[in-house]
Amino acid sequence: MKQTPKQFFATPAGKLTLAIIAMVLCWTVLIVYLSKTSAGGTWFPSEADIDNVRAEIKKETNTLNAESANLQAFEDLQDSYEDSLATYWNADRDGQPETELRNLISTAAQNAEANIQTLGSVRTSSINNELSYADLDFTVVDEYSKVIRFFAEVEKCTPRLSWRRVEIRLEPNRARAVTGPGARQNNTTAVTTTPAQMFRTTGQVRVIKYSPAGNTAKVSTTSTSAAASTMATKTTVPAAGATAPAAGATAPAATNTTATNQPAAASAAATPAQQGPAANDTTNKENAQ
16 A cells, blocks of 8 residues: 555654755755855865965964064063163162262272362152162362272272263463472572372263162151151250350359459559558558668
């Protein structure tokens, strides 16, 4: 007996056939309507598609290499900056340059036996939140050899100082008269001596000050302590000044007493002629006896 399609699909063989047909239809729909991938290609790319993908990969690789080179350059710069910080003036390690920089220049001049004529104040200018410049002007007037030794001593300073400006000029060389026993060798000829040639050296040194994080609080605390010490000194000075007038007040009293006693002492030590007529009469009677 011949089966109808409805009866056939009701059997297990019919159900299997129906499932296979449905699976084929699903794959057909996927191939036709969903052939485009998320990358923009197809499931069956052509040679042109493959070349485009290779070009994109090469482009992204070059971009990655460039960014890696920029990152390495930044890391090298950061390492160089951190290495440079060790050579800068560290406020925690070297103190405040407003005072210590002047001490360094003074010590260098003393070691070189050079005469510092003027030594200015330290001027600071900010670079960023952690770095600032500190400049100091000076003038040295001395012999050339001492000036050179002074330069050498400045080069030895730690942290190292950089030169912003240096100018060396000859000082007028004036002969001066010699006084003393040596000047009496010849009464008619003036004895003079020529001093050593002096050089006026003006310059400016600079350091880069590094203030680590947290150093601001330390500086503020130090400034507060210094201000407290100054206030204590100012408070003590009037007290000492108050004692001085008291001591001065005693001195006039002693002076007045002495001044009062002086006429009596002078009268006692005076001669009979200075004591008046009464003293003269007494002296004449004694002589008559």
